[in-house]
Amino acid sequence: MGLPDTDVTGRSLPQSGAWAKAAREDAQARLHAMGLPGRRDEYWKYTRPDTLIADDPAPAAVFHTDEAPLYDGIDRVKVVFIDGVFDAAASDPLELAGVEIERLETAAQTDIHWAKGLYGTLETNGQTPVARPLAALNTAYATDGVLIRVTGKADKPVSLIYRHENDASDAILHHVVKLEAGADLTLLENGPAAARFNKVLEVDVADGAAFHHVRAQGRDHERQAVTHIFARLGRESTFKSFTMTVNGRLTRNECVIELTGDDAVAHVAGAAMGDGEFHHDDTVFITHDAVNCESRQVFKKVLRNGATGVFQGKILVKPDAQKTDGYQKSQSLLLDDDAQFYAKPELEIYADDVICSHGSTTGAIDDEALFYLRSRGVPEVLATDLLVLAFLAEAIDEIEDEAIAEDVVSRLDAWLQRRRD
Amino acid sequence: MLNIKGLKVKLEDEDKQILKGVDLEVPAGAVHAIMGPNGSGKSTLSYVLSGRDGYEVTGGEATLDDENLLELEAEERAAAGLFLAFQYPVEIPGVGNMTFLRTAVNAQRKARGQDEMSATEFLKVIRAKAKTLKIDADMLKRPVNVGFSGGEKKRNEILQMAMLEPKMCILDETDSGLDVDAMKLVSEGVNALRDKGRSFLVITHYQRLLDHIKPDVVHIMANGRIVKSGGPELALEVEHNGYADILAEMA
Ligand SMILES: Nc1ncnc2c1ncn2[C@@H]1O[C@H](COP(=O)(O)OP(=O)(O)O)[C@@H](O)[C@H]1O
Ligand SMILES: [Mg+2]
Numbered sequence: 163m164g165l166p167d168t169d170v171t172g173r174s175l176p177q178s179g180a181w182a183k184a185a186r187e188d189a190q191a192r193l194h195a196m197g198l199p200g201r202r203d204e205y206w207k208y209t210r211p212d213t214l215i216a217d218d219p220a221p222a223a224v225f226h227t228d229e230a231p232l233y234d235g236i237d238r239v240k241v242v243f244i245d246g247v248f249d250a251a252a253s254d255p256l257e258l259a260g261v262e263i264e265r266l267e268t269a270a271q272t273d274i275h276w277a278k279g280l281y282g283t284l285e286t287n288g289q290t291p292v293a294r295p296l297a298a299l300n301t302a303y304a305t306d307g308v309l310i311r312v313t314g315k316a317d318k319p320v321s322l323i324y325r326h327e328n329d330a331s332d333a334i335l336h337h338v339v340k341l342e343a344g345a346d347l348t349l350l351e352n353g354p355a356a357a358r359f360n361k362v363l364e365v366d367v368a369d370g371a372a373f374h375h376v377r378a379q380g381r382d383h384e385r386q387a388v389t390h391i392f393a394r395l396g397r398e399s400t401f402k403s404f405t406m407t408v409n410g411r412l413t414r415n416e417c418v419i420e421l422t423g424d425d426a427v428a429h430v431a432g433a434a435m436g437d438g439e440f441h442h443d444d445t446v447f448i449t450h451d452a453v454n455c456e457s458r459q460v461f462k463k464v465l466r467n468g469a470t471g472v473f474q475g476k477i478l479v480k481p482d483a484q485k486t487d488g489y490q491k492s493q494s495l496l497l498d499d500d501a502q503f504y505a506k507p508e509l510e511i512y513a514d515d516v517i518c519s520h521g522s523t524t525g526a527i528d529d530e531a532l533f534y535l536r537s538r539g540v541p542e543v544l545a546t547d548l549l550v551l552a553f554l555a556e557a558i559d560e561i562e563d564e565a566i567a568e569d570v571v572s573r574l575d576a577w578l579q580r581r582r583d
Numbered sequence: 584m585l586n587i588k589g590l591k592v593k594l595e596d597e598d599k600q601i602l603k604g605v606d607l608e609v610p611a612g613a614v615h616a617i618m619g620p621n622g623s624g625k626s627t628l629s630y631v632l633s634g635r636d637g638y639e640v641t642g643g644e645a646t647l648d649d650e651n652l653l654e655l656e657a658e659e660r661a662a663a664g665l666f667l668a669f670q671y672p673v674e675i676p677g678v679g680n681m682t683f684l685r686t687a688v689n690a691q692r693k694a695r696g697q698d699e700m701s702a703t704e705f706l707k708v709i710r711a712k713a714k715t716l717k718i719d720a721d722m723l724k725r726p727v728n729v730g731f732s733g734g735e736k737k738r739n740e741i742l743q744m745a746m747l748e749p750k751m752c753i754l755d756e757t758d759s760g761l762d763v764d765a766m767k768l769v770s771e772g773v774n775a776l777r778d779k780g781r782s783f784l785v786i787t788h789y790q791r792l793l794d795h796i797k798p799d800v801v802h803i804m805a806n807g808r809i810v811k812s813g814g815p816e817l818a819l820e821v822e823h824n825g826y827a828d829i830l831a832e833m834a
Pocket of ligand 2: 627756
């Protein structure tokens with residue numbers, strides 16, 4: 163490539179076998195060509211990338227709680243990363259019927275692997291029409307992650323658990339999930355991962371396959387994260403992703419979905435709650451490139467004390483994507499005058515037989531509802547929290563599995579209660 | 584029980600006096616009714632007593648068994664035993680009716696230093712009470728008042744009252760929008776709660792509700808004041824002659 167071992171980031175590429183080496187070098191070259199995001203970047207208008215691209219992460223204290231961790235009662239295969247490094251001892255055996263789970267670090271040393279043609283490929287596809295340099299950076303320099311190939315219907319979820327133990331950790335993880343035709347998997351994620359976390363998840367959903375994803379980003383107050391999901395959907399496939407974010411100084415979650423097979427369904431949802439030094443950015447780009455596909459975005463944010471929310475969501479409907487049903491909703495609930503929310507919803511439609519709608523609102527607590535609750539004896543703070551949960555409910559309802567949804571609600575509840583006490 | 588003396592209230596944001604000196608005393612165990620033309624200040628009185636924002640008390644006082652209501656937060660008034668059945672019950676999407684009621688019951692218990700009701704006990708009690716009001720399990724699960732018919736909303740108010748067991752119940756036009764059957768159901772719900780330690784203030788336009796919930800005293804409110812008080816026959820008089828005679832008499 164004629165490039166030095168290190169590029170704009172000052173990092174060097176990890177040791178790899180043939181397939182990973184090619185993908186990493188390609189990503190490094192692409193990153194070099196596009197450069198790191200700057201403040202004048204239109205796509206980074208509302209979120210400052212500075213701390214995400216700085217040489218060293220800002221330290222983040224580890225948040226300790228005696229509350230039960232999320233998904234505690236759910237039978238799953240646990241895959242644990244501590245400060246971005248896979249921990250075999252803390253993990254379950256990587257075994258599940260109909261599913262192959264492999265550590266990226268190991269697979270990357272081989273010369274041939276099924277992940278060739280996927281690792282970095284969906285990410286590359288997602289770089290047009292908008293560049294996402296931090297995703298290319300991830301593909302080049304990620305040293306750990308999992309490669310999951312699903313051939314059947316998994317009878318329990320794979321659960322990626324990200325522990326944060328070192329105040330100054332800087333983690334880059336890259337996961338690939340390949341669902342073969344008709345396969346079915348639920349992927350869970352939770353935990354703060356590191357002081358600074360850069361994660362890419364590439365998901366290839368073949369015809370008739372279904373992928374469900376529920377993640378909770380850790381509560382460490384000072385942690386920073388930039389994450390990308392790149393998904394490609396085949397015919398009659400389903401992709402549903404929900405993210406809960408509470409705390410964190412900076413979070414940028416990008417989700418790039420391409421509906422490439424007819425009759426596919428993609429739902430992305432998020433519920434975020436921020437207080438004080440909290441900046442949360444949901445950036446979504448959905449491309450309809452097949453007939454009769456459905457996409458749905460539901461993003462809710464509750465902000466107070468100077469917290470900031472950002473939503474950039476785009477639906478692009480290509481000329482042949484007739485009968486597209488696209489829905490986008492982004493709402494914020496501002497609990498005081500110091501919180502702010504920026505929304506940039508976009509539709510770009512080149513087909514004529516299409517239903518697309520988007521709505522973005524910013525509101526305060528409904529005074530009538532608040533008084534009604536208080537008049538029944540519910541104290542103001544508790545009444546507010548009930549209304550906050552009610553506001554988030556529409557996003558949480560996007561989680562299909564009832565037990566998981568209940569668990570998410572009970573975590574939110576516990577968190578709100580801790581604040582009240 | 585409830586003691587209101589010379590209560591004067593204006594809107595907070597506007598220079599508009601709504602209550603111009605209301606005097607009213609409801610003893611323990613009594614049922615009082617307030618009738619009066621639209622806009623006379625009946626709902627305002629009920630809101631001010633229950634602690635809604637947006638009003639400014641410019642004079643007078645209101646006590647519930649020696650507690651100064653006007654100094655308490657809305658939730659504290661509820662815990663002290665005051666309950667308002669809203670003229671227009673509020674819809675709250677996303678909050679389940681049952682969750683709402685259990686939160687309210689336990690919040691009041693906590694405020695009074697009592698133990699919380701367990702989930703099982705609560706379920707048992709609410710099921711029994713809902714049944715007598717013909718409120719089905721589905722209505723209990725649905726979000727508070729969302730998609731409820733007018734009658735369902737009013738029955739839901741009475742269910743809340745039955746669960747919270749307040750000592751002072753204010754019913755603001757609980758009969759409006761009810762058909763004959765629903766009115767019977769609601770009245771039976773109210774009558775079942777009548778007790779020597781519990782008082783009612785029933786705000787209504789129509790005498791017919793008072794056929795079911797028999798008042799001890801009827802007050803006529805006009806232009807921000809109680810202008811006349813009397814026995815149940817006063818309601819019949821209003822029913823037959825309207826307010827014109829009474830108002831003329833006062834002028
Ligand atoms: N929030 C408000 N803003 C403006 N006017 C109000 C408000 N609340 C009450 N009023 C006015 O005060 C008067 C009394 O209203 P209300 O108490 O609702 O009467 P009633 O219940 O007897 O029909 C009416 O003229 C009404 O328009
Ligand atoms: Mg009224």
